[in-house]
Amino acid sequence: MSSVAAAAGKVVCVTGASGYIASWLVKLLLSRGYTVKASVRDPNDPKKTRHLLALDGASERLQLFKANLLEEGSFDSIVDGCDGVCHTASPFYHDAKDPQVELLDPAVKGTLNVLNSCAKFPSIKRVVLTSSMAAVLNTGKPRTPDVVVDETWFSDPEVCKQSELWYPLSKTLAEDAAWKFAKEKSIDLVTINPAMVIGPLLQPTLNTSAAAVLSLIKGAQTYPNVTFGWVNVKDVANAHIQAFEVPSANGRYCLVERVSHYSEIVNIIRELYPAFQLPEKCADDKPHVPTYQVLKEKVKNLGIEFIPVEFPLAEDFVTKKGSLRNLENAQKAEQDKLNEFCQLQMHAGLIMFFLFPFGLKFIYDLGLHVGRCDGASANASTRACRSGIRMNFVNHPLANRGGKNIHSAQTRTVPGHCGPGNTRLRV
Numbered sequence: 001m002s003s004v005a006a007a008a009g010k011v012v013c014v015t016g017a018s019g020y021i022a023s024w025l026v027k028l029l030l031s032r033g034y035t036v037k038a039s040v041r042d043p044n045d046p047k048k049t050r051h052l053l054a055l056d057g058a059s060e061r062l063q064l065f066k067a068n069l070l071e072e073g074s075f076d077s078i079v080d081g082c083d084g085v086c087h088t089a090s091p092f093y094h095d096a097k098d099p100q101v102e103l104l105d106p107a108v109k110g111t112l113n114v115l116n117s118c119a120k121f122p123s124i125k126r127v128v129l130t131s132s133m134a135a136v137l138n139t140g141k142p143r144t145p146d147v148v149v150d151e152t153w154f155s156d157p158e159v160c161k162q163s164e165l166w167y168p169l170s171k172t173l174a175e176d177a178a179w180k181f182a183k184e185k186s187i188d189l190v191t192i193n194p195a196m197v198i199g200p201l202l203q204p205t206l207n208t209s210a211a212a213v214l215s216l217i218k219g220a221q222t223y224p225n226v227t228f229g230w231v232n233v234k235d236v237a238n239a240h241i242q243a244f245e246v247p248s249a250n251g252r253y254c255l256v257e258r259v260s261h262y263s264e265i266v267n268i269i270r271e272l273y274p275a276f277q278l279p280e281k282c283a284d285d286k287p288h289v290p291t292y293q294v295l296k297e298k299v300k301n302l303g304i305e306f307i308p309v310e311f312p313l314a315e316d317f318v319t320k321k322g323s324l325r326n327l328e329n330a331q332k333a334e335q336d337k338l339n340e341f342c343q344l345q346m347h348a349g350l351i352m353f354f355l356f357p358f359g360l361k362f363i364y365d366l367g368l369h370v371g372r373c374d375g376a377s378a379n380a381s382t383r384a385c386r387s388g389i390r391m392n393f394v395n396h397p398l399a400n401r402g403g404k405n406i407h408s409a410q411t412r413t414v415p416g417h418c419g420p421g422n423t424r425l426r427v
């Protein structure tokens with residue numbers, strides 16, 4: 001039986017559906033034929049819902065509900081009648097002023113609140129919790145290239161507290177509370193523990209992990225002396241579904257395609273996009289924080305074959321290495337990736353535009369990369385140019401190679417106030 005046929009008629013709840021990972025999860029669930037009951041904090045906010053309602057299958061099989069992690073019983077009516085629940089909602093940022101209120105309470109109390117609702121409805125076969133490598137790595141043990149991290153590692157709350165790692169503490173305490181509650185109430189719980197998640201955004205706002213990468217291309221002078229595990233958002237969404245579907249799935253699953261220092265990420269971006277202004281130096285003169293290994297054995301049982309992570313341009317990188325099976329796929333991946341990347345840049349540009357009076361100065365400094373973007377990107381660029389703001393338009397590197405879609409792109413001169421050399425747009 002195909003997975004679509006197996007999913008037909010099944011109902012899965014996704015909490016925090018407007019978030020980065022959850023949006024991809026909703027998309028994949030709908031594409032596999034599931035009915036999705038999705039919780040959002042504000043169903044009337046189009047920024048949080050429009051991209052979900054536009055997904056294929058949404059008009060027939062997506063239901064949106066209002067719920068808040070901190071309201072007891074808030075999830076009862078949502079999980080009622082579900083076969084599975086994916087609990088992804090949890091605040092993810094690093095600059096909390098009041099960590100208890102902003103991070104710890106929603107993570108821990110929210111997880112228990114959702115699980116408490118799940119315990120009331122026997123139709124629920126399994127709960128998949130989005131935990132994090134932040135709940136795995138912070139043990140206090142040294143991590144060096146010969147060290148292999150696996151699912152038996154649990155972050156130590158005391159280590160997190162001492163280092164004021166409030167987000168890792170929130171994920172550690174939430175996962176721990178979830179395991180205890182699930183045992184007590186005989187809930188079949190599986191956790192997905194992703195590293196830094198990167199890849200295309202579906203939602204119109206930037207989440208923390210996408211922002212961490214984007215910071216590199218928005219004029220940063222230095223890159224952080226930090227080593228992270230990295231994983232593509234599509235693998236993370238898929239792993240949630242596999243964790244629900246694969247009967248033998250159990251325990252925790254570390255999701256890390258590769259562990260890299262920021263310098264490596266910068267080098268990859270530089271190779272792909274030589275025109276970008278990227279930081280040349282590390283933020284400090286100390287030796288680079290070492291890498292470590294993460295065992296991939298267990299996650300293979302979920303059928304996950306990691307997409308190579310090279311910035312959010314993963315598929316493009318695969319194309320370059322000739323790993324895609326045929327040219328048609330390669331061309332499509334290239335075009336999709338180009339569109340996705342342009343979308344990401346546009347989001348960044350818009351955010352900067354609204355946040356800072358010198359937002360457009362930023363775009364000028366960065367150089368606006370215009371490929372065969374979606375219409376919105378091209379039109380916005382054109383409008384900005386017409387309005388007399390001088391910009392550096394540079395051709396997106398992908399626009400000059402590969403697929404026929406890209407070759408069919410036209411270069412045209414935009415009439416208006418742009419000076420010579422700054423007027424050629426690829427649209």
Ligand SMILES: NC(=O)c1ccc[n+]([C@@H]2O[C@H](COP(=O)([O-])OP(=O)(O)OC[C@H]3O[C@@H](n4cnc5c(N)ncnc54)[C@H](OP(=O)(O)O)[C@@H]3O)[C@@H](O)[C@H]2O)c1
Pocket residue numbers: 015016017018019020021022040041042048067068069070088089090091092106110130131132133171193194195196197198207208209
């Ligand atoms: N991105 C990563 O690199 C990464 C890595 C490992 C684990 N994770 C985990 O993956 C999950 C999703 O992360 P993400 O990157 O997709 O972040 P995100 O885009 O910021 O999404 C977080 C979601 O949580 C919801 N939320 C926060 N506080 C809430 C509350 N009090 N009540 C209801 N909903 C609330 C948010 O709702 P609103 O939209 O209303 O704000 C949002 O939908 C989190 O559990 C995070 O810890 C993320």
